[in-house]
Amino acid sequence: MLGIKNLYKSFGGIKAINNVTLEIEKSSITALIGPNGAGKTTLFNLINGSIKPDSGTIKLNDMNISGYEPHQLFNLGILRTFQIAHEFSSLTVKDNLMMVSPNQIGESILQTWLSPKKIRIEESEISKKANEVMDFLQLKHLANEYAGNLSGGQKKLLELGRTMMVKPEIVLLDEVGAGVNRTLLNTIGDAILRLNKEYNYTFCMIEHDIEFISRLCDPVIVMAEGSILMTDNISKVRENEKVIEVYLGKN
Numbered sequence: 075m076l077g078i079k080n081l082y083k084s085f086g087g088i089k090a091i092n093n094v095t096l097e098i099e100k101s102s103i104t105a106l107i108g109p110n111g112a113g114k115t116t117l118f119n120l121i122n123g124s125i126k127p128d129s130g131t132i133k134l135n136d137m138n139i140s141g142y143e144p145h146q147l148f149n150l151g152i153l154r155t156f157q158i159a160h161e162f163s164s165l166t167v168k169d170n171l172m173m174v175s176p177n178q179i180g181e182s183i184l185q186t187w188l189s190p191k192k193i194r195i196e197e198s199e200i201s202k203k204a205n206e207v208m209d210f211l212q213l214k215h216l217a218n219e220y221a222g223n224l225s226g227g228q229k230k231l232l233e234l235g236r237t238m239m240v241k242p243e244i245v246l247l248d249e250v251g252a253g254v255n256r257t258l259l260n261t262i263g264d265a266i267l268r269l270n271k272e273y274n275y276t277f278c279m280i281e282h283d284i285e286f287i288s289r290l291c292d293p294v295i296v297m298a299e300g301s302i303l304m305t306d307n308i309s310k311v312r313e314n315e316k317v318i319e320v321y322l323g324k325n
């Protein structure tokens with residue numbers, strides 16, 4: 075579904091992405107791992123359009139999306155979870171969800187003027203959708219709680235919930251488990267697995283926690299120094315000597 079070919083991106087003298095070619099299969103939960111500075115976040119930034127490649131192509135379902143702006147990619151369903159931004163912490167959980175949708179619906183200002191009734195219907199549909207999402211993630215009891223008052227793990231669930239308000243093609247997760255305790259990590263893992271199985275979500279996630287990866291991800295793509303080292307299942311990756319070497323070399 076997502077195809078990257080001969081991608082390059084340098085920052086000054088640093089080849090952050092150095093001839094990356096990879097494929098992410100529809101309905102997979104693909105992990106992207108590698109030591110610090112391997113280029114993982116840079117690759118995500120290139121995929122979601124927040125930075126532009128020096129050369130190479132990125133395709134979504136055979137459509138060349140290289141050079142597209144982040145909002146265009148968002149509308150095409152390339153979603154990236156972000157920490158709940160400061161300005162959203164004083165909105166309720168439900169409002170945080172309801173705010174996401176109109177972007178993708180692409181309602182023009184003119185239509186808003188011409189058809190207030192249509193907007194009301196859409197609003198009630200968005201509200202219904204938000205309720206479904208909260209049900210799915212077991213956040214319903216927190217609907218009217220300010221996002222800023224949620225625990226770290228609940229915020230992560232809300233971030234996932236925001237992706238459910240639109241129709242995603244692929245969801246990019248950058249260290250969703252960082253700083254989250256084991257119990258909450260399991261809850262987040264369950265939500266990811268259910269989204270994958272029940273909603274056919276495709277995920278690509280940058281992770282460091284091997285246990286978490288083993289439970290969720292196949293395949294695992296290993297990056298080092300801007301390049302792909304190998305792609306295989308987690309057991310093959312763990313016993314690969316080159317992989318062991320790059321990790322030991324760095325830590």
Ligand SMILES: Nc1ncnc2c1ncn2[C@@H]1O[C@H](COP(=O)(O)OP(=O)(O)OP(=O)(O)O)[C@@H](O)[C@H]1O
Pocket residue numbers: 085088089090108109110111112113114115116117
């Ligand atoms: N905006 C930038 N300007 C200059 N150098 C950058 C920029 N972004 C990334 N780099 C460099 O590119 C390389 C890859 O960084 P990147 O953040 O993609 O690594 P990473 O694999 O996500 O690492 P980590 O596991 O630490 O998050 C690093 O050497 C980094 O210093």
Ligand SMILES: [Mg+2]
Pocket residue numbers: 114115116
């Ligand atoms: Mg990173």
